[in-house]
Amino acid sequence: MASNYEDFFTLSRFGVVGHTAAKPFPLISYRRLKAMGKTVYPIDPSTMLVDRDPAYPSLVSLPQPVDGLIIEVPKAETAGWVAAAADAGIGHVWIHMAHETPEAVALAAEKGINLRTGTCAVMYLNPGMSYHGIHKLIMKLTGKY
Template sequence: MRSNYETFFDHPRFALVGRSAAKPFPLLSYRGLKRHGKTVYAVDPSAQEIDGDPAYPDLTALPEAVEALIIEAPKQETRDWIAAAAQAGIQDVWVHMAHDTPEAIALAEESGINLRTGTCAVMYVTRGLSYHSLHKAIMKLAGKY
């Protein structure tokens, strides 16, 4: 049986939130989703373009609805992005490892969002030998994949 983490990637349309002004946009996740044939929109209030694609300032600016959201923005923004996801009707959200907060987790629970935390989405969308594939192997051995 596939885990809740694995089934997250069954959706066809994703938004990925980052803030380039604070740290580099999460291109590994962005490109990985695209390689898997997913429609993925970059949401970055501090950029006009990500990897040659338009960047959107928030979820309301997206050209179409998405089913899933990955948040890799600064930790202090996580709760606000969870709130935006709830308002947009997004029920599947992944908060990048160490970017969750008790307030964000509580809001997701109150909003009925299926929240994934505590691990990195990159290990599910990248291929080949890398730090992320090693992380993936360790998580599988630990039963946390």
């Protein structure tokens, strides 16, 4: 049986939120979702292009709704993106490890969002041996995968 984390990737359309002006865009997640054949939109209010694809400044600017959202922005912005996800009716959100805040977690719970946090989405997306592969092995061994 797939875990809640694994089930996230059964969704069809994704948004990946970054803030290039503050930190590098989460390209590994973005590229791996695309390689899986998913519809994926880069959302970054600080740039017009991500990986040569048009970037969108907000969730309301997307050409179609998304089912899941990966958020990897500075912590000060996380709760705002969770609120935007709730307003857009996005029921599945993944806050990248170490980017969650108590306010963001509480808001997701209040709005009924199925929140994934405490780990890195790349661990589930990046096959093979890497830092993320080692993290994946540890999570499996400890029953947290």
